[in-house]
Amino acid sequence: MIAATAWGVALADDPVGEPLRIDPIPVLGEDAAVVLESPGAEFCTTDASALFGPGDPESVPVELPIAAFTTLDAPPRASFAGPVEREYVTFDVLFLDRDNAAANQPLAVEGPFGPGPGGVVFTTRSLMPTTAPGVRLFVGRHGCETTGWELGYWGCYGFFGDAAASRPGTQGGPGGLSVPGGLGDTVPGWDQASTLRAAWSSTLNVVECNLLGTDFTADCDPCSPWPQRRCRSETETDLIGGLFWAGLEEQAALHVAYGTDAPTAYRVATSSNLFGGQLGLRRRRTWDRFSLEGWLKAGLGGAWLSQGASPITSPLAVGSEYRPGREASDTGMGFLSSMNLSMGYRFSDAWGLRLGYNLAWLSGVALAANQFDFDATTTAGTGVRGAGGMFLHGANVGLEGRW
Secondary structure, eight states: OEEEOSSSEEEOSSSSSSOOEEEOOOOOSTTOOBOOOBTTBOOOOSOHHHHHOSSOTTSSOOOBTTOSOOEESSOSOEEEOOOOOEEEEEEEEEEEEEEEEOOOOEEEEEOTTSSSTTOEEEEGGGOOOOOEEEEEEEEEEEOTTSEEEEEEEEEEEEEEEEEEEEOOOGGGOOOSEEOOHHHHHHSTTTTSBSEEEEEEEEEEEEEEEEEEEEEEEEEEOTTOSSHHHHSOEEEEEEEEEEEEEEEEEEEEEEEEEOTTSOOEEEEEEEEEEEEEEEEEEEEEEEETTEEEEEEEEEEEEEEEEEEEEOOEEOTTSTTOEEEOOEEEEEEEEEEEEEEEEEEEEEOSSSEEEEEEEEEEEEEEEOOGGGGOOOOOSTTTTOSOOOOEEEEEEEEEEEEEEEO
């Protein structure tokens, strides 16, 4: 194959397999020139004499006034593949919204002095956390033997949600709200509350350690009508297998205020730790300075869950403890999956900007608000409810470096 390039004549014995070698074109005369790109013009031929004349093509003057790309006796597409070592680092700032798969348990009901005794005022699903910031950092290397490794961390901090209701009594009298269940009937003042407020906060941390199986190819289609296909493009496909740890720490509290007395609270805290393996697929396509990357990962592992609750007291009976503090732990199975689609723009040889969108699902965890137990029995609050889950979605913006 012979092709006109910006540096000379490109020669190759195998038209599709091996990289091209470049031989210079001897140009004679002041007016002779090689023009590779001309707006609105393109020229492809298989006739060598049309370009070089009847003589030796490496020893005659060449003029290509309207040639975008010229090939002789070869298909227009060229493909290149070869193992190369590549190192990379990506850093993203995350802005994730959260939807909880929480039990729809009442947290506040209308009391006997309320407008509709027994009616539900708000539930655990009313404590929808707001959008929270986070970070994601991954470093990795693709080796020469198509294998590589990757270490990563991502997490979100400051998820917070709350709900409140107020039914004040007249002249400091009993209010119109009640804590549900037998606990509200047992603790003095909890069935005549003037204000009930619930709050929920949590933090998520995830660490990954992965092995990569990489397929790397690069190609170009010089005679394509699409400009982006005429430049060299690269495709990188990673098969991902590794280990992960996910840690979810949460706190929830129900604050009860009776008249002008100081409020008391029912507080719970949970810790969920998931350890397991994951599989995934990542694909990256690069055109000159632009890139598009997406991945999907899914992991399954064991879960170690624990919860603790504070003692329950009342300001109307100082010194009385209606339920001691509780602690419990349990084990189970958990699931973690994540998806990302990001666009990139390289502003230097190594560094680029990233902008994308994320989806993630975490299940088999102990959500704090699910641990509220309003029974008045001696065994109430002694277990762990670990069937909770949460769905995360939101944007990421950051930097990436590749060498």
